[in-house]
Amino acid sequence: MPAPIIVWFRNDLRLSDNPALTAAAKQSAESGAPVLPLFILENEDGDPWPLGGASRWWLHHSLERLGEACAALGSPLLLRRGEAAGVLGALIRETHTGCVLWNRRYAPALTARDSAVEAALTERGIDVRSFNAGLLAEPWTVEKKSGGPFKVFTPFWRSVSASLDPPHPTRPPAALTAPKTPVASDRLADWRLLPTAPDWAGGLRESWEPGEAAARERLADFLDGPVAAYPTERDRPDHDGTSAVSPRLAFGEIGPRQIWHAARHAADAQPELAGGVEAFLREIGWREFNHHLLHQAPHLPDRPFNERFADFPWREDAAGLRAWQRGRTGYPIVDAGMRQLWRTGWMHNRVRMIAASFLIKDLLLPWQEGERWFWDTLVDADLANNAGNWQWVAGCGADAAPFFRVFNPVLQGEKFDPKGDYVRRHVPELDRLPARWIHKPWEAPPEVLKTAGVKLGTDYPHPIVEHDAARDRALALYRQRKAKA
Known part of the structure; x- marks a missing residue:
């Protein structure tokens, strides 16, 4: 039997539209070589961004589903742990x-690691090939007409979307030939990716079903109607108006080409969906833009893209940070988002912006603190998206909202959660407050609070800062920085 072909899975945990796997299956069909699907839990010693707790939970279950799928095709998924070059x-x-095949990654540390592995294997005479499975357009393929990478989203997406013609997704292989002699594999349970003491993942189990099949089903359900109202509904945390495909994209259970073509097909079949589809694909474009930014600015997760903010005078406030993390700021829309995040591993995008603005502008805490917390608690944690979006809110990134754009948590709550349904769902101690007061309980008359069973400072905290004063403080510091520039 010819020598086996290794397909090294990473953040591409799917069988459909997986170019490395497709190439391996084709080569196997022509030569009779067996295919070895492999996932390596890489050593994280010294890695500044080791997998967060929520990501570890998702990875465990996604690997379970991928393992079942590979076994059904005939060649079990091999699990190995260690330094990638050594394991390979x-x-x-x-x-x-x-022969070793994989799909490319784009985070700087991972790109460097892959290049080193490729060089070492090539030196040994191993055929190494890599493919694009994770982006619609890879960073080095997109430039301004004047040359150089884009630093502003709108012209970036205008350029990319106008010329984009991604290949149609490929179907999964019909079968995979396994080696005659079984190859030893780790047990997934031995990796201890799941929390046990304590088991805090109950809300994640209730909220999510990882795996490729669930990813395809969720996208299909979203494109089967809800996408039509996406331009407005995506801002309503009280409604189920978003696609929720972000964790599935982060782990590669579904790829951007699949999303692109499925969305285009939906719009072609039902022209009334076109506006919603365009708005949805624009959000996929933001993901692309953030990955392109990270490629051109490897320091993005740690330092501001706009170096003018490098020495911004952030505060130290451990108590304020802890109140924000626990959803105890006294601002209901912020607290609802932070509690949704802790319980489910996800937060509605509009509320992410509100909560991030509160941490940065109201508390004057560095955006990196929020970035780290989201990295640990989000099931869709993605280095490029996390860094790019936090810097966008902070006003120090590319195409940034200006620093002087400060979200008012009361007005945002009243506009996007007008009846308070989102707050009631995640801050149940305020459930009986009338909609008029639910986003500003400190202004409610004493008799209203009493009737609702709310005692401020006991059942629910007083605001930890006064928003107008905090906003003025942040803007004064910004003006000082601008004057020095």
Whole structure:
């Protein structure tokens, strides 16, 4: 039997539209070589961004589903743990593999790691090939007409979307040939990706079903009607108006080409969906833009894209940070979002902006603190998106909202959660407050609070800052920085 082909899965945990797997299956059909699907839990020693707790939970269940799918095709998913080059080297010696295929990653540290692995394997005479499975357009393929990368989203997306013609997604292989001799694999349970002491993942289990099949089903359901109202509904946290495909994209259970073509097909079949589809694909474009930014600015997760903010005089406030993390700021829309995040591993995008603005502008805490918290608690944690979006809110990123744009949590709540349904869902101690007061309970008359069973300072906190004063403080500091520029 010819030497096996290793397909190294990473953040592409799917069988459909997986170019590395498709290439391996084609080569296998032509040569008779077995295919070894492989996932490596890479060592995170010294990695500034090791997997967060929510991501570890999702990874466990996504690998379960991928393992079942690979086994059904005939070749089980191999699990190995360790330093990638060492794991691959050992597996190559065990199986006499001559070919390793993978899909590219774009975070700077991972790109450098992959380049080093490729160089080492190529030096040993191994055929190494990589593919694009994660972006509609890779960073080095998009430039301004004048040359150089885009630094503003709107012209970036105008350029990309106008010329974009991504390949049609490929179907999963019909079968995979396994090696005659079984290859040893780790047990997924031994990786201890799931929380046990304590088990805090109950809300995640209630809210999500990881895996490729669930990803396809969720996208289909969204495009089967809800997408029509997406331009307005995506801002309503009290409604189920978003696609919720972000964690599935982050782990590659579904790819951007699949989303692009499915959305275009939906709009072609039902022209009334066209406006919603365009708005939805624009959000996919933001993901692309953030990945392109990270490619051109590897320091994006740690330092401001706009260096003028490098020494901004952020405050230190451990108590304020903890109140924000726990959803105890006294501002209901902020607290609802932070509690939704803790319980489900996800937060509505409009509320992410409100909560991020509160941390940065109201509390004057560095955006990196929020970025780290989201990285640990989001099931859709993605280095490029996380860094790019936090810097957007902070006003120090590319195409940034100006620093002087400060979200008013009361007005935002009243506009996008007018009846208070979102707040009631996640801040149940305010459930009986009338809609008039639910976004500003400190202004409610004493008899209203009493009737609602709310005692401020006991059942629900007083605001930890006064928004107008905090806003003025933040803007004064911004003006000082601008004057020095």
